[in-house]
Amino acid sequence: MTDTTVLELVSPSALLKSEPVEMVVVPGTDGNFGVLPKHSPMISTIRPGVIDIYAGGKVSERIFVAGGVAEVNPERCTILAEEAVPVADLKADEAQARLEAAEAALKAAETAHDKANAERSLDIARAQITALTN
Amino acid sequence: MASLKDLRSRIASVKSTKKITSAMKMVAASKLRRAQDAAEAARPYAERMGTMLGRLATAVGSNEGAPKLLAGTGKDDVHLLVVFTADRGLCGGFNASIVKAARLKTKALLAEGKTVKLICVGRKGSDALKREFGDNIVARYTGIEGKKGIDFSSATDVADKVLALYEEGEFDVCTIFYNKFVSAISQVATAQQLIPFAGEEVEEQEEAETGSSAVYEYEPSEEAILADLLPRNVGVQIFGAMLESSASEHGARMSAMDNATRNAGDMIDRLSIQYNRSRQAQITNELIEIISGAEAL
Numbered sequence: 001m002t003d004t005t006v007l008e009l010v011s012p013s014a015l016l017k018s019e020p021v022e023m024v025v026v027p028g029t030d031g032n033f034g035v036l037p038k039h040s041p042m043i044s045t046i047r048p049g050v051i052d053i054y055a056g057g058k059v060s061e062r063i064f065v066a067g068g069v070a071e072v073n074p075e076r077c078t079i080l081a082e083e084a085v086p087v088a089d090l091k092a093d094e095a096q097a098r099l100e101a102a103e104a105a106l107k108a109a110e111t112a113h114d115k116a117n118a119e120r121s122l123d124i125a126r127a128q129i130t131a132l133t134n
Numbered sequence: 135m136a137s138l139k140d141l142r143s144r145i146a147s148v149k150s151t152k153k154i155t156s157a158m159k160m161v162a163a164s165k166l167r168r169a170q171d172a173a174e175a176a177r178p179y180a181e182r183m184g185t186m187l188g189r190l191a192t193a194v195g196s197n198e199g200a201p202k203l204l205a206g207t208g209k210d211d212v213h214l215l216v217v218f219t220a221d222r223g224l225c226g227g228f229n230a231s232i233v234k235a236a237r238l239k240t241k242a243l244l245a246e247g248k249t250v251k252l253i254c255v256g257r258k259g260s261d262a263l264k265r266e267f268g269d270n271i272v273a274r275y276t277g278i279e280g281k282k283g284i285d286f287s288s289a290t291d292v293a294d295k296v297l298a299l300y301e302e303g304e305f306d307v308c309t310i311f312y313n314k315f316v317s318a319i320s321q322v323a324t325a326q327q328l329i330p331f332a333g334e335e336v337e338e339q340e341e342a343e344t345g346s347s348a349v350y351e352y353e354p355s356e357e358a359i360l361a362d363l364l365p366r367n368v369g370v371q372i373f374g375a376m377l378e379s380s381a382s383e384h385g386a387r388m389s390a391m392d393n394a395t396r397n398a399g400d401m402i403d404r405l406s407i408q409y410n411r412s413r414q415a416q417i418t419n420e421l422i423e424i425i426s427g428a429e430a431l
Binding site for chain 2: 008011014015029030033040044071080113
């Protein structure tokens with residue numbers, strides 16, 4: 001029996017996933033990191049990107065997250081994501097529309113706050129498109 | 135004594151009221167089910183966020199560089215109260231109890247010479263507080279609950295407003311008032327401090343039990359994560375309060391409408407008895423008249 005760590009993926013509206021996995025690769029703000037069982041404790045923020053869940057040495061599931069935070073300890077990996085969608089459910093045209101909307105919002109943004117928001121959704125949209133292309 | 139016709143129309147009107155209240159009860163029951171599920175589904179996120187923040191807060195402590203959202207502004211002169219009520223009435227003491235709690239707090243704070251600002255979420259609350267503290271209300275939100283329940287983005291709207299006010303130094307302490315959902319017949323008006331962040335004691339206890347003295351690595355830094363998490367936590371807490379409040383609203387409405395339906399039923403029974411009695415009395419009267427008329431011949 002292979003070792004597993006518990007992956008918990010939680011969004012504000014629901015507990016999306018709570019199951020043992022062999023390995024999971026998380027897009028941290030400072031670079032991707034893989035979480036194996038008995039990982040040393042850490043907390044990291046997440047940039048918009050794809051979480052890869054591994055089973056049997058292969059990627060078994062890919063989930064897109066729009067940022068959040070991950071807490072890792074030897075027994076589990078908890079990911080708090082604001083938005084989480086399986087990559088298979090992402091639509092290219094929707095991502096494109098989001099990108100355009102974000103670009104327009106960035107142009108129209110007047111306050112620093114609006115601008116920061118627009119930049120964030122721009123990042124999310126770009127990450128979605130990247131996730132779809134590879 | 136009411137005439138038979140009056141009684142008849144009275145019974146008819148109570149009957150139609152009963153139909154309305156029982157329909158409202160059904161609607162509230164089905165909405166309650168959904169709201170309750172949503173509120174329960176949202177709890178894990180808020181809980182884990184709380185644990186994580188508690189851990190981070192302990193790590194950072196009250197260092198000089200601690201973010202303002204954690205450490206506070208060092209004053210407590212200006213208080214911001216966020217009051218969550220329903221948009222609609224007819225739900226028993228739901229709105230009244232939360233407004234009462236907010237009003238008491240506001241009065242106490244004003245008596246201490248502090249400044250109070252209010253944000254009202256839900257139409258009923260702003261209507262009730264407008265009369266007394268109209269000048270203190272800085273923002274109001276209505277129509278939070280859409281067809282599909284409550285969206286996280288509406289919580290973000292409120293959270294953004296609160297954070298923007300805090301950035302501008304408009305207030306020092308933020309407290310939220312909402313009805314916590316206990317069961318369909320019981321809701322508790324709750325006040326919770328939102329800013330500065332107050333870790334819950336339960337977490338510390340849990341920390342001690344599991345003995346997780348393990349040192350966490352932070353990536354990027356504690357401060358950066360805190361700066362990212364704290365504003366998010368505000369949104370999550372507000373979202374949680376909205377969900378709890380909506381579940382409570384439907385619960386309160388359901389039991390209020392259940393009572394109303396039962397009262398209407400009782401009233402119909404009483405009126406029917408009265409109606410039957412007066413009808414019988416009238417018939418007896420007529421008979422007596424006929425008989426005495428016949429005897430006189």
